[in-house]
Amino acid sequence: MINFEQVAKRYPNGREALSGVNLRVAPGEMVFLTGRSGAGKSTVLKLIALLERPTRGQVTVNGENTGQLPARRIPAFRRRVGVVFQDHRLLTDRPVFDNVALPLIVADSSLKEIDRRVRAALDQVGLLGKERLLPLELSVGEQQRVGIARAIVGRPPVLIADEPTGNLDPQLATEMLNLFRRLNEVGVTIVVATHDLHLVRESGLREVQLDGGQISNEPGAAAPLPHIEARR
């Protein structure tokens, strides 16, 4: 579903964020990315969502090689990858409904379809009945869940989340994790970047550790050749 082959990313300022990363995430898998700040977690997520393109190597998501995707096909690509941010990036002047509906609106869905699917997504994150509220009228945890509803409303096969529990207390963080696991159970491939090691260990799911732009806990993952698939 997601495949990194010998991926390096150097930013225009010269900083090499990733070097020689090999990572394979199978369809329907849920993976945690861990590591210190600046280890390259965010860069991996940006490469998956095609917010950045790799400097070297190949990133394949949903069968598309992101390095070669022409600009006009980027919107269609992004509709198939849901993104959840730590700062959730909601439009604060729009009610919850409009925020969640945005991915459907840009995809020209019918009004009936939008109404139905926005409600379904809000129901999944437990916010049904709060459609008319503005994001700032909600608690931090609820805002985060609006961001998740927006990410899943278009039913993308891939969902990525950057520190989704960063601003939440432990109880809310566990709820958030359970929400992701429920989405994963219905077949969504999920990559979550997090600092919360406790949460990762508790989940018992695969953990990919990044250190200095390389994967440090999966043998062979960072080796240039021969290519060895990342182990579960």
Place this chain on the structure above:
Amino acid sequence: MSGRISSWGARHLQALVSSAGHLVRSPLATILTLIVMALALALPLGLLTLVQNTRTATGDFSGAIGMSAFLKQDVTEAKARQLTSAVRGRSDVSAAQLITADQALAEFRKDSGFGVALDALQDNPLPHVIAVTPASAATPAGVESLQRYLSAWPEVENVQLDSDWVTRFNAILGVLRRVLVVAATLLGIGVVAIVGNTIRLEILNRRAEIEVTKLVGGTNAFVRRPFLYTGMWYGLMAGLTAWLIVAGALRALAGPAASLASAYGSRFVLAIPSLGELGLLLLVGISLGWFGSWIATAVHLHRIEP
């Protein structure tokens, strides 16, 4: 399929309405922009109306283009009458009237105040004159050839066109029309620049929204749409405002213009721009607004990426 088309239409309608909503929510900025745009549109419109009205007003006089054929001193009055009826019989002449030397002298004596001086003259120094009015369908070239034809008669001393001032006046109108084209072009560019700059600021203001929209798969066309509609709204409203400005200015001018016209014995009435012209003005305004926002979005939108 029809569902897709109707949702596409609904999307455009939504962009149309929401862009209007954005304008209404910041009324002061919107009104200031509108005033500048409206003035830029009102200036050429006002000039156009002025030129057109002047043409209508002078149209009354174009029928008065005539010529005077001055006969030689030795031509008798009987011969002059004969020549007059010969001129009158031509197809390119609608009227010919003989003004005899005696009539002319009498009129001159009455109007000029030189009565006493004229009494001192022994002979009448004035010639007979045939006042010729060309057929109304005559072209300027036709009038000129008639003039050449009459000049060639041996009894005719000289043929003078009365229309020189009309020609000059038409030339002035021609210059004015050219000024109008130049002014309209320059001010049109001004309108595009005003809209472009306004839309640029709007794009910067809504940066976060644009980023999120692109992030969830919004195409450039989708992101661009509300800004194009905003530009078109500006154009439409500026066009309407410009029309109101010009109509108001004409109302203020109507009284003086009417007294000016009646002083010239004309029943000319100052005309406000017609509905057709209003439609054209709105179309021009909308096009300029669209074009200005098109340029602004083309330059600035691709710089905003999530």
